[in-house]
Amino acid sequence: MDSRTKLLLEKYWRAETSTAEERLLKEQLGTVQEASAEANYFKAIDRRKQQVSEISFQHPGKRIYYWYVTIAASLVIGLLVGTGLWQRQQSSSEYTVHDPEIALELTRNALLMVSSGLNEGKDLSTYQLNQINKPKEIITNKNNSNIY
């Protein structure tokens, strides 16, 4: 091992070598006959590099990238969403009231309808609650009359 290789080795262990220097180092130590630890190390690395897998992989075949399918799919999706939105818009706009006065009157009536509906439900439930309480009242009254 010459001094230049030793210098390179030192540099290598400090991780300061460039790729070209490393290649040179590997070449020199890979061919050297002496069985130093460093030489073995680099030979081992070399062997590892040349290792070939025992299992052979077969290429699945020509892979075709269906780019046009992607485009077609996005077009279809876009079209569907577009027509959906358009139809929605269309079906509503057909009946949209444009006169503010009429719109206000309609809204007022609609809200009144909802409002009184909600109240009717409430009143009904209180009414029914009162009905539930009735038997109890009758019973307590009876008991009271029994006592007296």
Next chain:
Amino acid sequence: MKKGIFFIVLAFLSAGVFAQGEVITSYFNKYADNDAFTKVSVSSKMFSMFTEMEAGTEAEQEFLEAVSKLKGLKMVMADSIADAKALYKKATADVNKAGYAELMTVADPDQSMLFSIKENNGIIEELVMVVGGGNKFVLLSLYGEIDLKNISRIARDMKVQGLEDLGRMHHDKK
């Protein structure tokens, strides 16, 4: 793969957007050519115009307050159809299927009512009302930010039976 998931999520999101007023829109389409049904839609732009109005009375104030947060109103109604009860049943089934939460039902021999809502983070975003009985049928959808308390106060303040206005509303449309 990631892309696929993204698109699926996107599709669901857009389905959510479509779901707003989904039932009423389908009824709009269904009865588009049927003159027995009156169809009304008030846009969010119109609602924003209402908010600029001056309230004269307290009742008016209450009404404008309830309206100010609304974004849309859609109605399909009829007052001279033969099978209102059957239509009511069909509509309530459709509303339930669309994932609305039932708020209240009133089953009456003459007239039944269903109130259902769609909620998001405790805020009612859509209120659907279905009324059916006799030969009357109403399907109404309100959306925006809905304050039920506020809305229920309207009728008390005005002391008017809202359902009596149904006939008047029909004529007002044209």
